[in-house]
Amino acid sequence: MPQSTATAMLHLEAEQTDLLRRVEQFLFLEARLQDTHAYDEWEALWADDATYWVPANGSDTDPERQMSIIYDNRSRIGVRIDQLKTGRRHTQTPRSELARIISNVELVTRVGDEIEVRANAIIFEDNLRGETLWASRNEYRLRITDGGFKLVRKKVGLVNNHKPIFTLSFLI
């Protein structure tokens, strides 16, 4: 698969077109689980060595040195989900009403059983405070498994992450 984003789609072979479809279906599934607060099902998408990263102050920061909005390993993803499930995560009680569009899905590279994917997301959130529109450029690393894919790494690059943003307590 070519590295160049400009030519990526032009050189897709039939087999890769099939892979792209399957990747898209996986991303749409993830989006639906997030929109509907299907916490356990969403958590089950992650691999054991997962990283869930929402940078702040740009998208090329070093999360090991700089503050990020979210920089969870697998264990902290679990804590985040467990907290949501207590029913006392006040910022999600009542829960945000959500609908998101995942689009511009591109296969970037494939190394062994792992593929790098890019996509854009637009998320509409309605909660007690009001209506908020979120926009992000996402990067994913997916591991191909027997049953489909596992999320190994997800990076959500909010386009306004260098500015003050409202509470972000739904699954992005």
Add this chain to the structure above:
Amino acid sequence: MSGQSPNPDYRTLIEPTRVRSVVYHDPQIFEQELERIWHRTWVYVGHISEVPNKNDYVTKSIGSTPVLMVHDRDGKISLLLNKCPHRGNQLCAYRQGNRGTFTCPYHSWTFANTGDLIGYAYADGYGDADKSGFSLGRVPRVGIYRGFVFGSFANEGPSLEEHLGGATASIDQLLENSPEGELELTAGFLQHRTKANWKFMLENETDGYHPAFVHGSVFQVTDSGIGKLYGPQSTALTRDFGNGHTEFDLRPEWRRIGKPLEWFGTSETRFPQYVKAMEQAYGTERARRIMIDGTPHIMIFPNLFIAEIQLFVLQPIAVDETIQHVTALQFKGAPELNRRLRQQTMGSVGPAGLLLADDTEMYERNHRGAVINDPEWVTLTRGLHRERRDENGYRIGHSTDEVPQRAIWRHYTELMTA
């Protein structure tokens, strides 16, 4: 008072143990706060470690006013106003950088980072005008306490040390946790926007009554022992340092437990390099005492909150909008500890933080409640019967008492009626 009167009488709005809700949501009161608090008293701006090199600058604010904190070409820390004195253009559009001069993009007027005008385009248009009349505006008083940079728009008034008073002891306590006695804020800030009045944050930072309820979800799903510190059996204290500075003092609990680094939910064996560096710096006995006591939890009026592992700066934007800037504390000479400080900070605070997202939800609900007129007052009587003085004469109370909130309003009233 209706909230619309031209000059509210603050002594009828604020009593020692209750406050009228209107004080949180009246736009006119907010304007008067900018004038009488934010543009008069000492306000925390930044830390010198954010501008370590000559010509470094970072964009900060005092209240609603953007300020450039500059390590200028003469080696001095200056607070310049981000406005070209020619036609009033915003001068610098970047959050931070390193430069010896600032050039206004509108007509190319160029200023040294000391604030002095160096030159303007097509100079003949100004004849032999005196450039010294066109320097950048600046915050007239800059005070630095152990690396913490404060500014005051008042030409005269109490010194920074007088303003900080007993709160300096907490800053000293904080810095002892570095083997080199210094703080470095190098991890960048998260910026958390909220539709709520800034005073809800000011009051909540040292409120020990809420954690068991607002943060019960976190205590439930982690093995954190923190929950107990905020319960009825806790020996922790609330303290009023005067001048609106308030503290939640956890040391009685940590001393009772008596284990180094327990304050950070960890132990000496996990941080051998840090413990060794601390012992070398302070001697075994004193290092042990420092590592048992841990770091402070103090709200320095009106906008600097040091919360054990992170530092918050409150920035009021409008009567119903505030930004919480937050970063991990980083101690010079303590890389092992710093990594955990960053990780714990990222997990707990900012827009997605397991703790702060819920606090911030409360701020917005606070604000929605405040606009309802009945009941008109919020009540701050908790622990009045057991409020007492410590050995230094500061008011103290139980960890869940409203000593800090009464203290904040006492100082607020003084400033607003001065």
